[in-house]
Amino acid sequence: MTIKIAVNAASGKMGQQVIHQVAANNQTELTAAFCRVGHRLLGRKVGFQDIVYSSDFDSGLSGSEVVIDFSLPEATFPLLDAAVKNNTPLLIGTTGFNSEQTEKIQNAAKSIPILLAPNTSIGVNSALALLTQAAKMLGKKADIEIIEAHHKHKVDAPSGTAIRMGQAIAEAMGEDFDHLKVTDSRFQKCSRNKGEIGMSVIRAGEIIGEHKVLFALDNEIISIEHKAQNRLCFAEGAVSAAAWLASQQPGFYTMQDFISSSH
Structure with missing residues (x-):
């Protein structure tokens, strides 16, 4: 039995990777590929498949069992409304939501299953578990710095993954991440305060995604790092x-939730 999957922002870099992965997985089948109105691919076939790029959410979702979204916040919410209307589970890999937008997604999850993931890599989500353990052992003793690097086209900063890492660390320490994070310390002439979680951002070239977390003690440093070799790991x-x-x-x-249910 195959799972019928629709893909939003199907013409984008991540959308294309997801489409290829759906086709490569013998347990999944592509049933819809959405792109915006006026896009050059609209109405054209998706590779060698009998699916065409479409902007009609209702038609595509009616024949799908789940939809995957890697787009922009403003493109996610029309899809969210259509997914609720069609009772279609929704995986959101889009980042950059504010607290009000996140709350709207959480409210929609009362009607349909929604998985919100700032990073869908199995490796990154395994690293989150390691960070939780490290924070419990070292968090109160160390200076913590999260360093993330992405391609020059990424508009949100810090990345959703870096923020989630900071949240996981703060939660493990029994603290509020919003009270500990510092993103502008490099531009101030002052030493860092105890307990801060520093956030450093790099936007350059075509870097897929790199995240490193330092737990710096006075005489030694523990580092947990993840590097995406290509977008396939996310797909x-x-x-x-x-x-x-x-x-x-x-x-x-x-x-x-997914990883814990799989092991």
Whole structure:
């Protein structure tokens, strides 16, 4: 039995990777590929498949069991409304949502299963578990710095993954991440305060995605690092998690829920 998957922002770099991964997975089938109105691919075939790029959410979702979204916040919400209307589970890999937008997604999860993931890589989500353990042992003793690097086209900063890493560390320490994070310390003439979680951002070239977390003690440094070699790692995780999400009850899920259920 194959899981029928629709892909939003299908013409984008991540959308294309997800489409290839859906086709490569013998347990999944592409049933719809959405792109914006007026896009040059609209109405054209998706590779060698009998699917055409479309902007009609209702038609595409009616024949799909789950939809994957890697787009921009403003493009996610029309899809969210259509997914609720069509009772279609939704995996959101889009980042850059503010607190009000996140709350809207969480409210929609009362009607359909929604998995919100700032990063769908299995490796990154495994690293989050390691960071939680490190923070419990070292967090109160160390200076913590999160360093993230992405391609020059990425508009949100710090990345959603870096923010989630900071949240995981703060939660493990029993603290509020918003009270500990510092993003502008490099531009101030002052030493860092104890307990801060520093956030450093690099935007350059075509870097896929790199995240490093330093726990710096006075005489030694512990580093936990993840580097994406290509976008396939995100697509693999997204398609596997989407296939799982298709059979879940309405609710708000994370990649940690998927990973814990798989092991």
